[in-house]
Every structure is written in structure tokens, then in C-alpha cells.
Amino acid sequence: MRIKRRTFLKGSATAGGGLLASHFLSRQLETLVAQQSGSSPKEDWIPTTCWIGKQDCGMVARRIDGRVVNFYGHPDHPRNRGTLCPKGVAQIMALYDPNRVKTPLIRTNEKGIPGQWRQASWDEALTIVAQKIREVRERDPRLLVWQKGRSKAKPFYDEAFVKASGATKLTHGAFCSDAAYRASEYTIGLSGGLHPDFRYTQFVLAWGWNLTAAGGNRLCWITWPQQLIQAKERGMKLVAIDPRLRGAGHFADEWLPIRPATDLALALALCQQLIARDTIDRAYLSQYTNAPFLVGEDGFFLRHHGKELVWDMASNAPRPYDAPGIVPALEGEYLVDGRSAKPAFQLFREHVAQYTPEWAAEICGVPAEAIERLAQELGENARIGSTIVIDGIEVPYRPVAIMTYHVAQQELGFQAVRAMLLIMMLLGAIGAAGGQRIDLGPWKLHENFEKLDKIQIKDPPYNIYLKDSPYFPINSNSSAIVAKVMQNPDKYGVDYIPEVIIIHMCNPLAAFASTPDLFEGYKKFKFVVVIDAWLSTTADLFADVVLPAAVLEKYEGPAAASDQYLDATALRLPVMEPLFQSRGEIEIYLDLCEKAGILYGPGGYLDQVNKALHLSDEHRLPLDRKPTVREIFDRWAKSAGISEGVAYFEKYGVKVAGPIPPKKFYGYVTDPPFGGVRHRLYGESLLRYQRDMQQRGVDTSYWRDYTPFPTWRKPTMEESPPTYDLYLISYKLIEHKQSRSAQIPLLAELAPRAWLDINPRTARERGIQDGDEVWVESHNALTGETRRVRIVARYREGIRPDTVAIPHHFGEAVRHPWAAANGAAANSLFFTGEGYVANTSDQSFHVKVRVYK
Amino acid sequence: MARYAMVIDLDRCTGCRACMMACKVENNTPQANFWMYVFRFEEGHYPNTHIWFMPRPCMHCDNPPCAKVCPVGARYKRVDGLVATDWDRCIGCRYCEVACPYGVNYFNWKKPSKNYYLDWQAKDVQEVTGGAVPPYRNPDLDQPYGAERRRTAGGGRLKGVIEKCTFCVHRVERGQKPACVQNCPLFALHFGDLDDPNSTVSQLLRRKPSFRLLEELGTEPRVYYVGGHPPSSESHQIEEVRVRV
Numbered sequence A: 001m002r003i004k005r006r007t008f009l010k011g012s013a014t015a016g017g018g019l020l021a022s023h024f025l026s027r028q029l030e031t032l033v034a035q036q037s038g039s040s041p042k043e044d045w046i047p048t049t050c051w052i053g054k055q056d057c058g059m060v061a062r063r064i065d066g067r068v069v070n071f072y073g074h075p076d077h078p079r080n081r082g083t084l085c086p087k088g089v090a091q092i093m094a095l096y097d098p099n100r101v102k103t104p105l106i107r108t109n110e111k112g113i114p115g116q117w118r119q120a121s122w123d124e125a126l127t128i129v130a131q132k133i134r135e136v137r138e139r140d141p142r143l144l145v146w147q148k149g150r151s152k153a154k155p156f157y158d159e160a161f162v163k164a165s166g167a168t169k170l171t172h173g174a175f176c177s178d179a180a181y182r183a184s185e186y187t188i189g190l191s192g193g194l195h196p197d198f199r200y201t202q203f204v205l206a207w208g209w210n211l212t213a214a215g216g217n218r219l220c221w222i223t224w225p226q227q228l229i230q231a232k233e234r235g236m237k238l239v240a241i242d243p244r245l246r247g248a249g250h251f252a253d254e255w256l257p258i259r260p261a262t263d264l265a266l267a268l269a270l271c272q273q274l275i276a277r278d279t280i281d282r283a284y285l286s287q288y289t290n291a292p293f294l295v296g297e298d299g300f301f302l303r304h305h306g307k308e309l310v311w312d313m314a315s316n317a318p319r320p321y322d323a324p325g326i327v328p329a330l331e332g333e334y335l336v337d338g339r340s341a342k343p344a345f346q347l348f349r350e351h352v353a354q355y356t357p358e359w360a361a362e363i364c365g366v367p368a369e370a371i372e373r374l375a376q377e378l379g380e381n382a383r384i385g386s387t388i389v390i391d392g393i394e395v396p397y398r399p400v401a402i403m404t405y406h407v408a409q410q411e412l413g414f415q416a417v418r419a420m421l422l423i424m425m426l427l428g429a430i431g432a433a434g435g436q437r438i439d440l441g442p443w444k445l446h447e448n449f450e451k452l453d454k455i456q457i458k459d460p461p462y463n464i465y466l467k468d469s470p471y472f473p474i475n476s477n478s479s480a481i482v483a484k485v486m487q488n489p490d491k492y493g494v495d496y497i498p499e500v501i502i503i504h505m506c507n508p509l510a511a512f513a514s515t516p517d518l519f520e521g522y523k524k525f526k527f528v529v530v531i532d533a534w535l536s537t538t539a540d541l542f543a544d545v546v547l548p549a550a551v552l553e554k555y556e557g558p559a560a561a562s563d564q565y566l567d568a569t570a571l572r573l574p575v576m577e578p579l580f581q582s583r584g585e586i587e588i589y590l591d592l593c594e595k596a597g598i599l600y601g602p603g604g605y606l607d608q609v610n611k612a613l614h615l616s617d618e619h620r621l622p623l624d625r626k627p628t629v630r631e632i633f634d635r636w637a638k639s640a641g642i643s644e645g646v647a648y649f650e651k652y653g654v655k656v657a658g659p660i661p662p663k664k665f666y667g668y669v670t671d672p673p674f675g676g677v678r679h680r681l682y683g684e685s686l687l688r689y690q691r692d693m694q695q696r697g698v699d700t701s702y703w704r705d706y707t708p709f710p711t712w713r714k715p716t717m718e719e720s721p722p723t724y725d726l727y728l729i730s731y732k733l734i735e736h737k738q739s740r741s742a743q744i745p746l747l748a749e750l751a752p753r754a755w756l757d758i759n760p761r762t763a764r765e766r767g768i769q770d771g772d773e774v775w776v777e778s779h780n781a782l783t784g785e786t787r788r789v790r791i792v793a794r795y796r797e798g799i800r801p802d803t804v805a806i807p808h809h810f811g812e813a814v815r816h817p818w819a820a821a822n823g824a825a826a827n828s829l830f831f832t833g834e835g836y837v838a839n840t841s842d843q844s845f846h847v848k849v850r851v852y853k
Numbered sequence B: 001m002a003r004y005a006m007v008i009d010l011d012r013c014t015g016c017r018a019c020m021m022a023c024k025v026e027n028n029t030p031q032a033n034f035w036m037y038v039f040r041f042e043e044g045h046y047p048n049t050h051i052w053f054m055p056r057p058c059m060h061c062d063n064p065p066c067a068k069v070c071p072v073g074a075r076y077k078r079v080d081g082l083v084a085t086d087w088d089r090c091i092g093c094r095y096c097e098v099a100c101p102y103g104v105n106y107f108n109w110k111k112p113s114k115n116y117y118l119d120w121q122a123k124d125v126q127e128v129t130g131g132a133v134p135p136y137r138n139p140d141l142d143q144p145y146g147a148e149r150r151r152t153a154g155g156g157r158l159k160g161v162i163e164k165c166t167f168c169v170h171r172v173e174r175g176q177k178p179a180c181v182q183n184c185p186l187f188a189l190h191f192g193d194l195d196d197p198n199s200t201v202s203q204l205l206r207r208k209p210s211f212r213l214l215e216e217l218g219t220e221p222r223v224y225y226v227g228g229h230p231p232s233s234e235s236h237q238i239e240e241v242r243v244r245v
């Protein structure tokens, strides 16, 4: 097309405009399309969502003659507002990558070594897999295992397959941040890590490395930094608490380089200081937590007719906690029926008295004055007692919060995050304006608040991840534990070894720790099916059948699109026909279930899809006919009240329902407040589990962290000999995401392989120059096992001298020109099992190492 | 006539390099070429360390040394301020590359069609791409631009020519922002007309103190930085991109 002079002048006039004006939500999609269109008569635009990252950013694919030439950020999507991160842009190369798995593959050589394959038809491959499924299900459904990495969008088709097939499901959370999820679910009743109400907050602790350099709670890389920067421009103060400065990058007002794995000690010292300074929100603690509940000398609550008792200062008598008109005591010691009892808060006060700033300074390597100052600033900024009016609603205002996520994966992770939540509870900041948030969107109670309090530890036999066992009563479902159990089921009271596993978009052998354990464990599966777009390490070593998944050429969804303030939903729509012979996953499951005899009828896959998508009667899938995938989403959309059905998303991509009103958003003002529960300052059930675990004779290492209050102890790795004088930590890069990106050339060019961050002082002491290859050798403090990798050392002034760090993501796809031999995987240095998992089975990413040339 | 400029807000940049990627895909630049490059810097010594990031496109200088040395007029300054490279005319002498103090010129050492990361010749890929290399080839880049109607957009043209940031001439002439500006998740990059007092760039330059890179050389860059300081010998580059060539 010829650009006319007139167009050109018009162009220059429209460039610019108000600051950020083009990034506000106002049906920008049409404008974007109108502006760019015109080069070719055969141009069209397909709204869809990012396939790589976890926040499913909205995108628009620009197509010329059916060929996608670019992905732009969807201008109306609340999470990314017309922008994409490097992965979002680069995934265009993943789409066309000739190194994708192109056809179903069937293994022709033995397992445990790099695979040899023959190409097969879908019919042949699915028939083989379906037969295996039928065969093991008839013998014992426990023999079938299904595993997925992070589900993109709502995991309805995962759930439907697991339910219809009766498979045991393995997840990825124990290698991500699940210790934080469990701590939040147990303590507050919301599921998630920790993030601020960025709109109103004034003072944030960026705890761990997830501020600008790893996404963080529930979202990816774009939304949090956008909200962070707006808050900074408003004058919010940010303190980074991490052994490395890089996560907070440019944005930290202050950096406290804490010693790895001592976060619990610092959190406890902050609790001690807040109480000592009396900057605590007594009203919140009395009314919305179990802080006033009377605890007997045995550590359990006093109850009357099943109701917990508090000491009523008005009547000077014990009363049920919810009796009207009472004034519950938080402190003191009382005699109830001749026995002594104290409010939980009194016990907490006594418990943390030992955790002084001086004590923590020694452990954390952070000066005592800094800890005192931090506590003071937290206390001042919390403005306890204040309220603000938001949209006509008066909301308690506590503009302080913690941002934390992946750092939860440490040996004391569950209790460390619980202690962080206790800081925010003391300040009354949970669910307050400007305060602590956990889940995205409305304040929604999670079923685990009750479930994790009412776990009944069972007698053996247990399932492969030891659910309801005395090992991990609270259990995050760890594949590394599965691998340990597979190697020695008797030891753990497991009476079977599963035979068939379907591994879907997941690469446990590279993406999870510890690699050698996973290798030995996964070797025991007799039949392994991998659904993936590339040949992963796991597939290469162990798959019997590989089924090629489409990447962006498929339907997936529905995907939440909330940025935490707006309620919105999006769908992934196919941007073209599946390349090669790949297929969208839902199609794969429909055909597989049909062949395995579990598609139709009540309890079948279609029935389970209906349930998982909560389809209304009118829009339910019939149970006797295989639908198209588009039809499933059409029914879902109509059932969700979008009368145009899937066509709405084909036109607009994202449905923005609007702002979440304060009465749904802020825990204090929901009806009932906080969903009607009492937040758990005191973890009574944790003590109950501990007693039960002790009685059942499991090793101390399993029960010692089941304490009602977070309690400091030295991490196991500290028992390694002094020659292992450095801490190894790991982190993630913005250029990559799990096993979805290391092979994308545009990203591999930016970050082609792992390196070791090392403080120049530490390096020079060892004669290591910037760029030298070095050995990093890790040591297991309990077994004495050592492991080492060769890696390039890079000087960094932004890391503690006693700490080294390696980014994840590498060593994932095999035989790809851009990913093969891409270097040392941090996961092969970490250990798992006793000493290296949390009490919730969550993997620790900390180990002692030595570094030498 | 507009007077285009870019303003980069260093207070907002997280160093994510999304702008680099947007530029690469939009402009079809070959492997190892980064018309937009984002420096990640560390300054100071532990624990008084400071980290910051500096995006660096072509400066589109008002007094461009690269254009002065071009013997064939392939590199030229447009009336609206864009410094363009006419790849039909470029003879690959690389004088501009030597003359430019900012290191933003990239020479095509290889045949570009053979320098797009992967071999796109696979038959099953060609079936869907119609043989386009790279498969996301942007047709807008083939048009002539400017009143002078010269072919100055995009990259990956010929072996033996110089290419660099065009300020996304093909987008700007359509009234769009450059690809890097449009895609920055933190809205750290701004583009607009300095002659329009209401443009974002004019407003930002009024609101915040600014600097330009190597201002002392008299190149008069059209790229302004606000919210930070120029790099110095204290600025140590970390996580630099080491390209495969």
C-alpha cells in the first residue's frame, strides 16, 4: 500500500497524547486493528492469550494470509494492557519451530538412555495408550498416575481426566511456592503467596526474589511491576529482604541482604519488636483471630460444648469466644476450673520474647539496628486504628504489606511464611486497605482453611505422595517424595508401585529437584506417556509414547484475567490450524478417553467436564456424543451468561466484568468479615498433628516443625562440614519460564545458559576470575552425599559474599539446536527428602556448597 | 512537520528486555542484531550496590556523524528527525559503524535468510509460511517510506549492508508508536513530537531533568533520558547478552 502524505501527517498528529493514555482500558482492540490494517487485503487479527507464562496475558495475533506475523499485547487485558514480556513476544518462534515434536512417537530402544523413535499415527499411539489405561484400571486404578506442570488457565480438562480415569494426580507446586499457599490457607484461609494492595500501600517488604524478577504471587512479570511502579511514584517505600539485590533491582529504597534460609528468624524478631513496641492491632486480634482463645497447659484450647473459650474481662469469667458483649483478654493468666490457662496471644508474646533483634542479627546477618528500625517503620506506617473511605465504604487502613513467593521453598518455609503472616496480623493489615493480600480478586475463603485443620492421619497403606500419612500431614504433593517412595515403598508404608504415568507439559527430570532421585524414581514406571510440544529430558529418557501438543494453535481456558482489582476472563483461541500433526490437549483427551472407554455416560470425561466447568443444565454437554472443543467453550461462555458464546471471545478476546467492589475485596468489610473465620495466630491443630506423628513413631525431622507457633531452629544444611562454606540459592529469569522456553531461539539468545552469581570478594579468595569455569559441589548434611556441576562464575556486587546463586530453566529440552547442552541445572545440586523438604513436603532450594576451580 | 524524539524514563525501567524482543520480531532483525539493547548495570560495592537499567536504541542524532561519512547518501537525516538507512543504496563500507559513537549499527555478515536462528526450510513449515523467512516476516517493511519514498524499514535485507534502529518508520508513518515503545510493560519508553507541547515527550522533558548520551560530542541525540544518570566507569554491565554468531 502507498502511504499518502495525508496519512503521514495524521500519524504525526496522533502520536503522543496523554501520558499512558493509550494504555487505559477503552476498547482499544478495534483501534489497534484499524491502525495497523491495510498492508494486505488478507490481513486479520485473532485475540488469544500467551501460552508461555502463568498469567495468560491477552494477546492479539496479526495474521497475513493466515500466517501469524506478530503477537501484540491485548490493549484491553487488565493484566498486561497492550504489552508483553520478552517471552510473550518471542513465542512466535515457538509456533513455527521445526524442532517441535511433529508426530506421535513410539520408543524403539530401552529406557533410561536417550530415546530412539519411530513415527506413528495418532490412531496407533492413542490405541496403545488407551489399552494400557484400560488394563491397569481394571487391575487397580492406583496404578495410573497423571502429572501436569503448571496448568494454563482453569484446569477443567485436567480435573475431568483425573476424575474420569481415577488416576492419582501429581502437581508442580512443591517446587514452586506451595509452602506459602499452605501457610496462607492454614493461617488466613486464602490460597496464595503474599502481595500488597498496591493501590493504597505505603510500605512494602519485598521478601525473596520475586519483585521485578520472577513475577510472584499468582501473576507473571508484567502486572506486579506495573502496580509496583505506580505505587513507587506515589511515594511507597520498598525494603528488599533477599541475599541478592537483583530481584528488587532498581526499586529497593533499602536492601537487607539476609543470610539464606533465615527468613523465619527475622520474621520472629519483627514479631517480638512489634509486641515490645506495642504497635499491635488489639481490636483485630481480639475480634478476628484466635489470639484471645484460652490455651491450657497441654497446649490445646479450652472448650465448652465444643466452643473455644476466652477470658471475658467484663465478667471476669471464661466465656465462649463468640458470646455477645464480651471483652476478651489478650494477655494474662487465668484459672479455669482450677487449671491455669493463657490467651494464645499471651503465649505468643512469651514465645517470641527470646527472638530479640540481637539474636536475629547473629543468625540472619542483618544488623540489629536495621531490624529495630524496620519494626518501627512497619509500626508507624501501619497507622493502626485508621480507616479510609473507598467508593463510599469505610475500610480499615493499614498501608503495609509483604510481597513474597518462591522463597517459601525452604526447609522451614511453611513456618517462615506463617511468621510473615503473623507480622501482618499483629499490625491488623490482613485484608485492610493498603495491607496484606493473598489471593487475587475477591476475598474468597479456601476449603483448605477447614481441611488443613481437620486432617486425620491414617494408618498405612498410603498413596505415593503420602497423603494423610504421619510424614506430611499437610501435604503439597511432591514428585520428589514420590520418587523416593517409588524406590522404597515399604519404608513409607506404601503397598504398590504405580505402573503407568501420563506426563503432560511437565518435565520433572529437569524442572524439579533433585534430579538423581527423580531419575531413579521415574525409572520404575513401566509405561510413560508424555504430552509435550518438544522432546523434554523426561520424554527422552523415559517416554514409551510421545504425543505432540499444539502450542498456540488450540483452545484453552477459561483464563482469569484479573489484575487483582478488575474482574475479567479470557480464552486462548487457536491462532492457526495446529502445525505439523500436533493437536490441542482437549482434543487429545477426548479421543483418548473414547478409546479407553471413559468418555461417555455418567462419571465419564464429558460428565466430568460438565461438572468442572459448572455448566448450567441448559448448556451441559450431552453424555453420548463427542463435542468439538469450540463447542465446549461455547457452552461454557453461554452458561457463564455471555449470550454470544465463544463468538464474544473470538471478537474481543477478553471479557472485563468491571472493578471488584470494596465489599468483596477487603476482608474487613466483606459479609461476614473475612468470610466469618478466625485467623489462626495459634496453630492448635499443628500441635495435634505433632502428637499423633510422635505416637506413630516417625522420625523427629518430620514432626519437629509442627509447632503451634513458628519456632526457629537451625536448618539441616548447617550441619554440613565447614568446607562447604557457601549457600547455594536459585532463582528464575524473566527471559524464561519453566520448561516452555529454553529452546525458543529468541530467548535462548538473550539467556542461553546458566551461570553462577558470586561476590567478587568470595571469588578472588578462591582465585576465580569473572567468567572462569568453576565446580560447584553440594553436600547433603544427613547422608554425606556430594554432587557437583561445572559452571561459569560471574562477578556480582549484589549478592552476599557467603552466597552463590544459579538461575533455573536450563537443561530442559533435548536435541534442540538452541537448548541442547545449555548447561548446568541447579536442580541437580539440590537434595530432597529428610533435611531438604519442609514439613509440608515442599522442596527446599537451599544447600551448602563449595566452589573451586 | 513533526520533530520526533524518544524519552526513556529510567525510573520506570525494570530491565526486562521486552523492548528488545518487540524490536526484533517487528523489524525482523537477524540473529545477533539488537537495534534496541538494554544494559543491566551494577554500581558500587557490596552491600552498597545499586542496580539500574538503560535501554539504548539508535540516538537519531540531529548532528549525525554516521550520515556525514556515508559516501553514497544511504544514511541520511529525514526532515522529521529520523536517521534512516536506505538499504538499496548501502554499499557496506561500514564507515557509519565506525563514525557512530553509540555502537548501534549492525553489519549483515551473513545472508540474512540464513541468519534467523533456525533453518526454516522444512517443508511442513513452508506449507504454512509460504516460504517466508523468518516465518513471521512483516510485509509492512517492504514498503518505501517518507516523502522521498525510499526503502528504509526493517532489517534482514541483504548480506553486506548496515542496519540499525529506524525509529520504526513503518509504524510511525501509520500513526503508531515504535514497537519497543508500544510494548514496554512499564511504559518507560515514550515517543512523540517535540514541537507539540502537549506530547508525552514534551511533558516529560518539562517535568523531569534529562540527559543525553555522550552529549559532549555534539551529536545532538533525539533520545533523552529522564530519572537517572549517564553510565560511567563505575557502571559494570551484568547479564550482558553474548550473542552466538
Ligand code: SF4
Residues within 6 Å of the ligand: A050, A051, A052, A053, A054, A055, A056, A057, A080, A084, A085, A086, A087, A088, A089, A220, A221, A222, A737
Ligand atoms: S508476563 Fe507471562 S503471561 Fe504475560 S506475556 Fe509474559 S510470559 Fe506471557
Ligand code: SF4
Residues within 6 Å of the ligand: B012, B013, B014, B015, B016, B017, B018, B019, B020, B038, B053, B055, B183, B184, B185, B186, B187, B188, B189
Ligand atoms: S521493555 Fe521497558 S521496562 Fe523492559 S527493558 Fe525495555 S524499557 Fe525497560
Ligand code: SF4
Residues within 6 Å of the ligand: B022, B023, B024, B026, B027, B035, B036, B057, B058, B164, B165, B166, B167, B168, B178, B179, B180, B181
Ligand atoms: S524504535 Fe523501532 S527500530 Fe528502533 S529500537 Fe525501537 S523497535 Fe527497534
